[in-house]
Amino acid sequence: MVTEATSLDEARAWAAAAAVPDPEVPCVTVADLGILRWVRMQDGVAVAGVTPTYSGCPAVLAIELAVEAALLQAGFEARIERVMSPPWTTDWVTDEGREKLRAYGIAPPVESTGSKLALFGETTVPCPKCGSTDTEKLSEFGSTACKAHYRCCACAEPFDYFKCI
Structure with a gap:
């Protein structure tokens, strides 16, 4: 049986993922940079959408792993989806x-x-x-x-x- 996630679950998952610092610029989080696009609960799994700053960014895997680890530490099963479109912009x-x-x-x-x-x-x-x-x-x-x-x-x-x- 699939249960609906509560908005509280999504808010907690977002807070955990959003607090992850950027590995190259640790004064800002992935949420500050706008590269954490969303966190959704799907069948009990926190799924986070992450957009790299550019396609060759060497930190993208480290960022995805850190977001996944933060979600796991917060008590969620986790999955990361790399979101390439629309591409990230500094406007975010x-x-x-x-x-x-x-x-x-x-x-x-x-x-x-x-x-x-x-x-x-x-x-x-x-x-x-x-x-x-x-x-x-x-x-x-x-x-x-x-x-x-x-x-x-x-x-x-x-x-x-x-x-x-």
């Missing part, structure tokens, strides 16, 4: 996630992904330390492929910028 990073990135010293994405300026790298990136917009890109790639490396010309601090995707 929550306001709280953007603030956490900034506080951690990473400039959050500043333009909508539909912006031509964002797509061609002509974005003005404010320094996460002092807020100055007098910054310069040092490298298209920072500590991970989804970030670019910048320097603030006002305070001289180097920082990563979470690129618009």
Whole structure:
């Protein structure tokens, strides 16, 4: 006999999965980044939909395993579904996630992904330390492929910028 999951079960499963930190940027969770798409109860199993930030992301398997482990630790049978469509976009990073990135010293994405300026790298990136917009890109790639490396010309601090995707 199949029993219906309660909304309380889904809420508990969501909370467990949503608390998983991103392995490459541990100041934000998978929910903050918007890569945890949903958690649904199906025949007593918590099924979590996870969208990678990009198809070649080296952390995607680690993220999926961490979400599964969090669900198991919360007492659920668990399954992860990789959701490739629609593709992830930095527009899905929550306001709280953007603030956490900034506080951690990473400039959050500043333009909508539909912006031509964002797509061609002509974005003005404010320094996460002092807020100055007098910054310069040092490298298209920072500590991970989804970030670019910048320097603030006002305070001289180097920082990563979470690129618009």
